[in-house]
Amino acid sequence: MDGMKAKIALVTGASSGIGEATAVRLTRAGYKVYGTSRRGAQAGNRPFEMLSLDVTSDSSVEAAVAEVMGRDGRVDLLVNNAGFGVAPGGAEESSIEQARSIFETNFFGLVRMTRAVVPHMRRQGNGRIINISSVLGFLPMPFGALYAATKHAVEGYSESLDHELRTRGIRVSVIEPAYTKTPFDANFIEPDTKLDAYHEAREGVTRRVNEVMATAEQPGVVADIVLIAANAAHPKIRYAAGKLANRLRLLRRFAPAGLVDAGIRKDLRLDALPVRTARSF
Template sequence: MSKTILITGASRGFGKLWAKALLERGDKVAATARNIEDLNDLVQTYGDAVLPIRLDVNDREAVFTAVNHANKHFGRIDVLINNAGFGLFGAIEETTEQQARAQMETNFFGLLWVTQAIIPIMREQGSGHIIQVSSFLGLVTLPVLGIYNASKYAVNGLSETLASEVKSFGIKVSLIEPNGFSTDWSGASAVQTEPNEVYAPIKQAFAEGATPDSWGKPEATTNAVLQLIDAENPPLHFLLGKIAYPGVKQVYSERLAEFEAWKEVSTEAHGH
């Protein structure tokens, strides 16, 4: 049975790719983008099955209007893919206030506004699946991506809490957590800080550590995402790519060992 999916940030990258895959198999898609002309090819190919919506997720009022418009147009929304976001590259010391706030406004607050707008609709339906496009950098960190890491940690904390709050309403929550993929995230969509030379060695080591094999092929994610959408019991955390799992496993193993090493001190701090 076909589903109705709302995808934010559908003009490029994962959003565009997944929108096409869903439309291709017969689903209906409400696709949002800041530049609605970027969705013309979807409309020309798939006609009434796609509803293009101009939207900047930073505008909370516009978000609620857009989500309600999509629901009224199609009659329901089965799945939300909260995909809008961008990467901010640079050391934490280099980051301006404007850059830091812009990163959090889009990656965290924009996602929050769309989430808040969709919950009443799915609650009334008694069903729904909220899929947040986070990152494996919401579980582990890499240098020169500090504010981006922080935005995704915030998304993960929000979404884990959300899952416990909406479960009784029949709403499922999943976090897609990709490692690096060859999308516009690190290219045209990215923002760079003004470099401070003291961080040049760290940036060089970071760049040299990434081999061509480190970056996944975006097209290869389609089948996995369709399986996630169709799953009766989808996971809360869903890693994408072969780099994510070993990276997360290593960091979490080290983290548990550190907790264990300081356990007695930590326990004594409870006081009784």
């Protein structure tokens, strides 16, 4: 960084997809990057170092952050990216255990990382935290209720946290991508309590998601926005990442709620499904 000591970045979920693209982009911009994954260092020619870290484990998070602090004495940027999704399915098609599992990674994992890093940033008097959210953090998707719920939680947490930390030189932003070509989408966990009542709708939504994914943007689009947020003198709370995400953000903000609602149902072809009502006696 122009002869200055490189800033230290910690990126979770960096073994592939958005996390890997972000770690590479930050490295090329002059950051010293530590990527993390549950499997730690893996075969591959990456320009950044990988650490073993499981965001669902207090001890694993503490050990990884302690390792970075021991090596470099600071963390300037935390990118919370680790997460997973459930394949399209009705809200009642995931058990309570599955619901807890997705929140444990997507939300509580992010909270764990933040709690481990913020004390060091406070002592430094500066730092950036960037949380990878989704357009589903502001525009819920039918048959994606649990994932959308975790991203709504991330957005609320992030905005509150930014207010708390701003006077200490620390800023918090969320990045909101739409469909992105990553292994994340190819490795959805299936709902664990599938019901015949939702079969037709579930299959229809899955087909539509696959159609859109065929033309989805590359993870580098998201990585570029992360770098903008990390380096901004006056960072925004929210950054949409990509053309579709920006269009959806504008629609959510300016279009009548009824129009947005109808558009979602039309796009997912939900109103083409037969209406089933309870039999009256």
